[in-house]
Amino acid sequence: MKFPEGIAAQPAALATSLGSLKLPSYEGGLIALVGIGASEYAAQGAASAWRSTGLPAVAIPASAPPLDAAVTLLISESGRSAEVLAYKPSSRTIALTNFPGSPLAAAADELILLNSGPDSPVYTTGYTATLQALGALGDHWTAAASAGVSAPASTAAASNGAGSFGSGFDWTSLPALVSAALVAPLGAASAYLDEARVVDVVASGVSVATAGEGGLLLRESGRLHTAVHETRNYLHGPMEILDQQTTCVLIGDGREVQLAYDVLEYGTKVVLITTADVEPADNLAVIKLPEASNGLARAVVEMVVVQRLGWEVAQRRGLKVDGFRHRQSDTKVS
Structure with a gap:
């Protein structure tokens, strides 16, 4: 599938994936979410979201030594990431992958299939789809933990309501939110990115997943020089480099909005991705998001916007985005 086709296919892909999700049980204890690359960023967002609802969850790079957790979620869309396969905790493991015949699916105790x-x-x-699955799983486990019972194995068809999994957020509404994000006006955002010497991507909370994966995707698609920062940490020194050759992509509704106006004073161009009511201005492009009450659902919507920006920059630069120039022989197993 080509990059722009993948962007456009997401409403249908999310609906199909949600309809077939089978969620494993949870008996309590520390949860480790393990991934590499894009999957590690998804893990970071999920760990933040889950902790905010009371689940004891931490994100662990697949390259780190195994953590003694009650359950380890091994995340790899391809199921062939060598680093994730090499991560071997002594406790229960659950694979989250799109391929039932993959090495990861075979190696783990249990399987969540994205489909x-x-x-x-x-x-x-x-x-x-990985973010959506993590959101649904976190909701399912949180609802049971809040009720003081173990979460049983579940399916989408058996969830509370159409697709709420006990959380109150209806995951069947996500494809419509994504469809809205696919047509949200981008304004001058892609021009600001294309003209920049360096692009800082900044977010906080669950949206750190968008900052991390967004910075990676803009490098892969538009070959932009990106740097990724957590919002509060960005205020403690990294901003010193800001100038007229820098563009900031700020993702969020809180401190990120004030930060947008702060950095404009340095002549820095800003792309603000937000649900807040902010008017565009000189050097400030505002991309208004549809509201999503669940943090990981919002991260999906945010990422769709960043994907569109990556494709627009690629088009401006004459890039096809049809693969990678630098393939490594030791990152995927056969």
């Missing part, structure tokens, strides 16, 4: 269909070389459908 999101084909993906583009620069991830689109697989990444957002």
Whole structure:
């Protein structure tokens, strides 16, 4: 699947994936979410979202030594990431992948199958389906933990309501939110990115997943020089480099909005991705998001916007985004 096709396919892919999700049980204890690359960023967002609802969850790079957790979620869309396969905790493991016949699916104790269909070389459908699955799983486990009972194995058909999994957020509404994000006006955002010497991508909370994967995707698609920062940390020194050759992509509704106006004073161009009511201005492009009450659902919507920006920059630069120039022989197993 080509990159723009993958972007456009996401509403349908998310609906298909949600309809077939089978969620494993949870008996309590520390949860480790393990991934590499895009999957590590998804893990970071999920860990933040889950902790905010009371689940004891931490994100662990697949390259780190195994953590002694009650359950380890091994995340790899392809199921062939060598680093994730090499991560071998002594406790229960659950694989989250799009391929039932993959090495990861065979190696783990249990399986969550995305069933999101084909993906583009620069991830689109697989990444957002991973976020959705993590959101549904976190909601299912949180609802049971809040009720003081163990979460049983579940399916989408058996969830509370159409697709709420006990959380109050209806995951069946996500494809419509993504469809809205696919047509949200981008204004001058892609021009600001294309003209920049360096692009800082900044977010906080669950949206750190968008900052991380967004910075990676803009490098892979538009070959932009990006740097990724957590919002509060960005205020403690990294901003010193800002000038007229820098563009900031700020994702969020809180401190990110004030930060947008702060950095404009340095002549820095800003792309603000937000649900807040902010008017565009000179050097400030505002991309208004549809509201999503769940943090990981919002991260899906945010990422769709960043994907569109990556494709627009690629088009401006005459790039096809049809694969990687630098393939490594030791990152995927056969």
